Amino acid sequence: MNHTDQKSALCLLLYSLTAAVAWLCARGVELEKYAAASAFDPKPIECVEELLGYEQQERNAFAESADVRQPVIDVSLLEKRRIYEISDEDYRTLLKIVEAEAGSEDEEGKLLVANVVLNRVKSDAFPDTVTEVVYQRDGGVAQFSPVADGSLEKVEVSGETVSAVERALEGEDNSRGALYFAARNAADAENMRWFDTHLTRLFAYGGHEFFS
Incomplete structure (x- = not known):
């Protein structure tokens, strides 16, 4: 090419x-x-x-x-309201006496002690405030042993005690009107004799017996 x-x-x-x-x-x-x-x-x-x-x-x-419908909820029904209006001092006193008297009890036992204190406040036979009821002395003798021995001022209030007291202040009352309670195993024999002869025994719960 x-x-x-x-x-x-x-x-x-x-x-x-x-x-x-x-x-x-x-x-x-x-x-x-x-x-x-x-x-x-x-x-x-x-x-x-x-x-x-x-x-x-x-x-x-x-x-x-x-036919799906959204439920209508009345918010006010969800709010728990106290039926007892007490002062801050009375509230603290109620917490302390319940803890001191029923610290080893379950929440129901704590509720019952709170009920007794509030029953006394409502009764004409006792003072009109929680603090006066708890610190009341009859003939110089304290009505509650934690007041007598000073242990009332040394307690540390538990959450369960707070819950029990709130339930009592909201009106929950399982005490059947009890105005007294005692721990027979720990009480003085003479004191228990007075309970047995002067009061009506209602029931026992935990370590306490309840009287009216």
Whole structure:
């Protein structure tokens, strides 16, 4: 092949390559246009919206058929209210006497002691406030042993005692009207004899017996 033939072959090859590149570029533009058109085609979106709308209609229909209603709650019914209004001093005294007298009892036993103190406050036979009831002395003798031995001022009030006192102040009363209680196993024999001969025994709970 002479020089002229080589030049002609090279030109033909370049022409073929140029044509091929041009064809590929044209196809690429067409594909991009097609992809863009497909991406923004509103028909798929319309189908999805239609499907979601149908599901919402189904849910609405179910709710209506089930007649679902939200319960109406009177918030005031959830609020516990004290029926006894006592001073801060009386409240602290009540906590201390319940802890001192019933610290080893369960919450029910603590509640009963609080009930007895409040029963005395309501009774005409005793003083009119918690503090006066707890510190009352009859003939110089303290009515409650923790007052007599000074342990009342040394107690650490537990959460269970606070709960029991709150229940009592809210009106929960399981004492059957008891005005006295005693721990027979720890009490002086003469004192228990007075309880047995002068009072009416109502019931026993935990380590205490309750009287009226």
